[in-house]
Amino acid sequence: MSTNTTATTTADLGAICAFLYREGRYLDDREWEPWLELYAADVDYWMPAWDDDDKLTEDPQSEISLIYYPDRNGLEDRIFRIKTERSSASMPEPRTNHMITNVEVLAERGDAVDVRYNFHTLCHRYKLTDHFFGTVFATLRKVESGFLIARKKIVLKNDYIRQVLDIYHV
Incomplete structure (x- = not known):
């Protein structure tokens, strides 16, 4: 028996996809300031880790996370370090290519x-190409100009990292 889990929504899926694609393009093109403008000031940006039992951690305050920023200030600091070459993990800057698929609206309120x-992101650095892939659960806040990302939970499916992991990989 099949059940339909698609949410009834008035949100424009095309506009949502265009917004998500734009975020990936900003990362690929290293357009850091426009990328930051896609995020609400109170954004919760979280990439949980997999524990020893192959389950995702559930609390970024008490369990390990691969990345966690409780608001946009953390993202702004990260971008500042990348732009001012104060991030050895980002030197030289990698070349990335973000691909986004299977966009679904889960709920609207x-x-x-x-x-x-x-998502599937290819990252080329030091003559090596790495793959990062997984699923994102995001809450987009409707604003006059379109959307802002209010919450982003990134489930990285290949969490064995050869080089580095940063915001531009996902």
Whole structure:
């Protein structure tokens, strides 16, 4: 028996996809300031880790995370370090290519839209190409100009990292 889990929504899936694609393009093109402008000041940006039992950690305050920023200040600091070459992990800057697929609207309430999508990012640095892939659960806040990312949970499926892991990989 099949059940339909698609949310009834008035959100424009095309506009949501265009917004998500733009975020990937900003990362690929190293357009850091426009990328930051896609995020709400109170964004919760989290990439949980996999524990020893192959389950995702559930609390960024008490368990290990691969990346965690409780608001946009953390993202701004990260971008500052990348732009001012104070991040040895980002030197030389890698070349990335973000691919986004399977965008679904999970729920819509008031000014918020919950979406789920898959990503695959190729990253080339030091003559090596790495793959990062997984699923993102995001809450997009509707604003006059379109959307802002209010919450982003990134589930990285290949968490064995050869080089580094940073915001531009996902």
